[in-house]
Amino acid sequence: MPMRNFFAMMLARLLRAVALVTVFAVTPAAADDIRDAIEEARRAYQANDMAAAKAALDVASQLIAQRSASGLSRFLPAPPTGWTADEAEADASAAAMFGGGLIAKRRYTNGDRDVTVQVLANSPMITQMAPLFANAQLLGAMGRVFRVKGKTAVLSRDGNIQVLLGRTLIIIEGSGNEQDKRALLDALDLPAIESFNG
Numbered sequence: 001m002p003m004r005n006f007f008a009m010m011l012a013r014l015l016r017a018v019a020l021v022t023v024f025a026v027t028p029a030a031a032d033d034i035r036d037a038i039e040e041a042r043r044a045y046q047a048n049d050m051a052a053a054k055a056a057l058d059v060a061s062q063l064i065a066q067r068s069a070s071g072l073s074r075f076l077p078a079p080p081t082g083w084t085a086d087e088a089e090a091d092a093s094a095a096a097m098f099g100g101g102l103i104a105k106r107r108y109t110n111g112d113r114d115v116t117v118q119v120l121a122n123s124p125m126i127t128q129m130a131p132l133f134a135n136a137q138l139l140g141a142m143g144r145v146f147r148v149k150g151k152t153a154v155l156s157r158d159g160n161i162q163v164l165l166g167r168t169l170i171i172i173e174g175s176g177n178e179q180d181k182r183a184l185l186d187a188l189d190l191p192a193i194e195s196f197n198g
Contacts, residue, residue, distance in 0.1 A: 034063045072119055072196060073104035077187035083110045101126070107174075108184065115176040117184050121168045121196055133164040148182075149190045161185055165194035 041056035072090060079085040090104040101123030107116045120126065132138050133152060139145050143156035153163040160173040161181050170188065172181045 034060055037063060072102050072121055073106070075119055075189060075193050075196070076104060076106040076117055077184060079108050080183050080187065083108045085109075108176075110176070110180070113174070113176040113180060115172060115174040115180050115184055117188070118171040118173075119168060119193060120171065123169070126164065126167055126169050129164055129169065148185055151190055153185070155181075163190070165190060168193050168196060 037056050037060035041053045041060065044050075044052035044056055073088040076088045086107045086109075088104060088106045090102075102121045103118060105116055105118040107114060132142075133154075136145060136152075139152070139154050142162075143154050145152060145154050147153070148163065151163055151165060153161055155161050155178060159178070159181075160171060161178075162172075163170040163185070170185070170193070172185055174181070
């Protein structure tokens with residue numbers, strides 16, 4: 001290859017590389033609202049604006065909770081045969097009625113029967129319920145106690161099923177019968193839910 005052609009080819013490659021680097025340099029990175037809110041709080045803190053720093057951190061905290069709640073919804077099972085299901089809902093703010101934490105839920109229907117599976121994590125209410133689930137006699141006063149995948153569950157007198165898994169509470173309720181609710185309970189990956197730390 002003549003030397004002139006070699007240098008022309010190398011120059012063309014160099015120019016393409018520079019163009020590519022320039023494109024990446026001017027293309028903004030994917031937005032990360034959490035990181036942006038934390039950065040905003042850092043700037044406000046450095047400017048000694050504590051009110052703005054707190055407000056930005058509150059926003060970051062809510063965004064983190066929302067992302068964690070979305071992660072929690074992945075544990076909600078697909079509908080059993082013959083059933084349909086709504087889209088899974090994940091909401092950190094809805095858990096406020098339980099004292100805070102994260103909640104994900106999904107409603108399943110089959111004709112006039114419906115069952116809703118809720119997974120509640122990191123709520124102060126769960127801490128308060130732990131002694132109840134540790135005491136079989138107290139739990140028995142709520143309803144019929146049974147075991148599922150090595151865990152203790154209770155079918156309450158109003159027909160709801162509850163299972164406490166560490167920092168996570170599963171509630172299965174609705175007009176469906178016990179068999180309907182047990183089928184959805186069996187479809188849950190209890191070890192994965194228990195290890196969730198979103």
